[in-house]
Amino acid sequence: MTTTSSEGPAPAGPDPVLEADTAEPAASVAPAVVRLRDVGLFYGEFRAVKGVSFDVPTHQITSIIGPSGSGKSTLLRSINRMNDLIAGTRMEGEILYHEENLYASYVDPVEVRRRIGMVFQKPNPFPKSIYDNVAFGPRLNGFKGDLDGLVEQSLRRAAIWDEVKDKLKQSGLTLSGGQQQRLCIARAIATDPEVILMDEPCSALDPRATLQIEQLMAEIKERYTIVIVTHNMQQAARASDRTVFLNMAEDRAGYIVEQGETAQIFTNPTHQMTEDYVSGRFG
Amino acid sequence: MNAPSAVLGSRDRSVRRDGIDIRGLLFAGFLLLALLFSLAILTVLVGSQVVQGFPVFAERGIDFLTSDLASNPANAGVAQGIVGTALLVVVVAVLAFPVGIMTALYLEEYAGDTALARFININVRNLAGVPSVVYGILGLAVFVTLLAVLGDGDGKTILSGGLTLAVLVLPLVIITSAEAIRAVPDALREAGFGLGGSRWQVIRQLILPAAAPGILTGTVLALSRAIGETAVLILVGAVLGSFSTNGSLGALLTGPYTALPAIVFDWARKPGPAFQADTSAAIIVLLAITILANAMAVVLRNRYERKW
Numbered sequence: 001m002t003t004t005s006s007e008g009p010a011p012a013g014p015d016p017v018l019e020a021d022t023a024e025p026a027a028s029v030a031p032a033v034v035r036l037r038d039v040g041l042f043y044g045e046f047r048a049v050k051g052v053s054f055d056v057p058t059h060q061i062t063s064i065i066g067p068s069g070s071g072k073s074t075l076l077r078s079i080n081r082m083n084d085l086i087a088g089t090r091m092e093g094e095i096l097y098h099e100e101n102l103y104a105s106y107v108d109p110v111e112v113r114r115r116i117g118m119v120f121q122k123p124n125p126f127p128k129s130i131y132d133n134v135a136f137g138p139r140l141n142g143f144k145g146d147l148d149g150l151v152e153q154s155l156r157r158a159a160i161w162d163e164v165k166d167k168l169k170q171s172g173l174t175l176s177g178g179q180q181q182r183l184c185i186a187r188a189i190a191t192d193p194e195v196i197l198m199d200e201p202c203s204a205l206d207p208r209a210t211l212q213i214e215q216l217m218a219e220i221k222e223r224y225t226i227v228i229v230t231h232n233m234q235q236a237a238r239a240s241d242r243t244v245f246l247n248m249a250e251d252r253a254g255y256i257v258e259q260g261e262t263a264q265i266f267t268n269p270t271h272q273m274t275e276d277y278v279s280g281r282f283g
Numbered sequence: 284m285n286a287p288s289a290v291l292g293s294r295d296r297s298v299r300r301d302g303i304d305i306r307g308l309l310f311a312g313f314l315l316l317a318l319l320f321s322l323a324i325l326t327v328l329v330g331s332q333v334v335q336g337f338p339v340f341a342e343r344g345i346d347f348l349t350s351d352l353a354s355n356p357a358n359a360g361v362a363q364g365i366v367g368t369a370l371l372v373v374v375v376a377v378l379a380f381p382v383g384i385m386t387a388l389y390l391e392e393y394a395g396d397t398a399l400a401r402f403i404n405i406n407v408r409n410l411a412g413v414p415s416v417v418y419g420i421l422g423l424a425v426f427v428t429l430l431a432v433l434g435d436g437d438g439k440t441i442l443s444g445g446l447t448l449a450v451l452v453l454p455l456v457i458i459t460s461a462e463a464i465r466a467v468p469d470a471l472r473e474a475g476f477g478l479g480g481s482r483w484q485v486i487r488q489l490i491l492p493a494a495a496p497g498i499l500t501g502t503v504l505a506l507s508r509a510i511g512e513t514a515v516l517i518l519v520g521a522v523l524g525s526f527s528t529n530g531s532l533g534a535l536l537t538g539p540y541t542a543l544p545a546i547v548f549d550w551a552r553k554p555g556p557a558f559q560a561d562t563s564a565a566i567i568v569l570l571a572i573t574i575l576a577n578a579m580a581v582v583l584r585n586r587y588e589r590k591w
Contacts, residue, residue: 082473085473110479110481117478118473120477124473125474127471136478136488137478140479140480188477
């Protein structure tokens, strides 16, 4: 997990005495590519998320879990400024990407989304051919080079090449749900982002397709940093390295109850609320 | 039905039909009657015109379509009307479609949900309901006057007629285009923005192609409205009665012009069965053109229709 870090040689392996309880984010073992600092998010007057701070360590999978309405998706979408597209949303605090505030006035949200890609809850391939779906992002960026090669490479990394290599001209909508979602991952990969955000990517998929996506995530985390929102506790436990648990406060704003190594959150949580949630007693 | 106090399990579990559902049948019957009523009216209307107009085609054939207007019903034809209507359609398409579609794009994709945008939306809908005579007055006051000042004629040309019709159908184009754009799933927008598309790129490459079939249908429907519009044309100076184009149909561009509905209106007022037959024949031509336009819309929509 630290093989690619060039600076600050971080100790490999989990730190058993890692303190992951307080609102202050714990010192990560890997350098963080994205840091959230006291983030609050608003829809008009309604505060959806408050006081959220955590680090997203590079080349790890960070999962955000929590009951419905705790602001998980809103939080995720704030990381690549997708919330900008919804009228009336507002953000306070800081989201740092390589120590640069993504919400600074001089930051171009379009550039942000090219570096921080996204996979959505419902597979949403374009009504175009499989090839054109993957080539869409590179073409937007004015990619000059071996587009065929890039498309193949992206589809291979998304573990769907063998299934579609003979029908690249077919519409992406002819694929099954699981294939469509892997196509969407290939499409996100093709723009060569550093971070990939996944908003409940398996909620519309059957267990087998879900497992394929999870395996895929484990494979591509060598190259990309992944943040995933999931409703599925087993998925967070199986697939992620770190877990952030959000819950809804009295005022219905989401806040972090606990965060830390996934193993610790699921086997030895500090908070009773976390234990209740991960064991399925509420949510 | 058992009383609420009935002992559990004592309910009637029979699945047999109780009797004939008379109210349901009656309702379905009334719906069918309403449908037949509309169909009958349409059949009588079209049928009577075909019966009256057919002899004209049987007798003169293509000659009716290629002859100029004339005071003698045996020689009178609708050639000038067909060309005039076609030119009007071109002017309307060139002016109303780009402006209408761009307005719809702005309202849906850029304006946001502000009070001003809502106000404009409501008023576009109101404009669509304004009687066409009012647009005719507007065309007479603005476009005819303007063109008379700018040009050397009296301003009553294809251009002023087309401009007025364009303004008339503009609200229709805006409303139907806006609805087509609104129907594009947000998932498509999000996917485009999520890949780092700019607003322009997302609109150009995703939203417009996805909305194209709906926009197309709406615009062609607006066109067929323009094709049939009569009052406006009479107000802004389509010629009633015959006029000479000196054998050149191109003269319709700069000089006096007419259109099929104006011809129908004019001939219908003339006495004598011969002109009545000509009127019906002209109506058939007008109907054929409108149906052709609508058929085109259906074909184009089916060809470009996408599913998601």
